[in-house]
Amino acid sequence: MSNPFFTSEEDDAIAQFLRDGYLVFSIEDLTLLDAVKKNIYRAAAALINNKDQLSEDDFFDKIHEIISVKELNDFRVKLIADMAEDQTVRPSIYSLAKKQIHWLVGNELAMQRNCNLSIQFPGDDSSLLPLHSDVWSGNSPYEIVFWLPFVNCYDTKSMFILPRSQSEEVFRNFKQYSSLTAEDFYQKIKDQLVWLDVKYGQGVIFSHSLLHGNRVNGQAETRWTINVRFKSLLSPYGTKELGESFLPITMRPVTRIGYNYIKPEC
Ligand SMILES: [Fe+2]
Numbered sequence: 342m343s344n345p346f347f348t349s350e351e352d353d354a355i356a357q358f359l360r361d362g363y364l365v366f367s368i369e370d371l372t373l374l375d376a377v378k379k380n381i382y383r384a385a386a387a388l389i390n391n392k393d394q395l396s397e398d399d400f401f402d403k404i405h406e407i408i409s410v411k412e413l414n415d416f417r418v419k420l421i422a423d424m425a426e427d428q429t430v431r432p433s434i435y436s437l438a439k440k441q442i443h444w445l446v447g448n449e450l451a452m453q454r455n456c457n458l459s460i461q462f463p464g465d466d467s468s469l470l471p472l473h474s475d476v477w478s479g480n481s482p483y484e485i486v487f488w489l490p491f492v493n494c495y496d497t498k499s500m501f502i503l504p505r506s507q508s509e510e511v512f513r514n515f516k517q518y519s520s521l522t523a524e525d526f527y528q529k530i531k532d533q534l535v536w537l538d539v540k541y542g543q544g545v546i547f548s549h550s551l552l553h554g555n556r557v558n559g560q561a562e563t564r565w566t567i568n569v570r571f572k573s574l575l576s577p578y579g580t581k582e583l584g585e586s587f588l589p590i591t592m593r594p595v596t597r598i599g600y601n602y603i604k605p606e607c
Pocket of ligand 1: 470473474475549553
């Protein structure tokens, strides 16, 4: 049933998110997205001294042709450090999904301190995320992940998620899964998983409380994604607390005054 306080576009996105636990959407500001991608290209190309080996267009999909799996983690960590120093990265990433985050989370927000960068080479099994819920490792179920690809993601070049009703069904009957190995757990529910088909120019917001993960990338191209968490500033925190893992980004003045309210002393 629609909520008269929401626009119909907002209402549709909310209904979809409540049903599936995720939302795939088109990024409206493609100029900003291209600028973010170009910044990452420049930093990455400088790190590995890419001269003419790969054109800018091919760089992301084909980077596995010029660096090895052994070099990958060091490269990724340096790139994340470069991104963390650039004060424009977090506001730009927020801006790309601002409308959808406001619809699904609210407008008074905390954002994860650092944006994570994931780079998955074809056939590489060294950085896999088995089926999991982030709540199991201390995150609050009141958070979402904004997942932003810099290449077209499909099949095993993408990530999988178990939609909300199926994830909740697994949690309700968890006794029958809790003693399984990660691989057996995956095999048991793999037919219900949705592999997200997300092109460059699109983004995903998902509830990381739901079961999700990835497998060895069986495509011939590398996957590049940024992921970063957002939550409503005043919603409950897990072990990743405000001021440590999360920083307030859009605190409104009334909340600021409320926080600083001084009870008159008699
Ligand atoms: Fe996760």
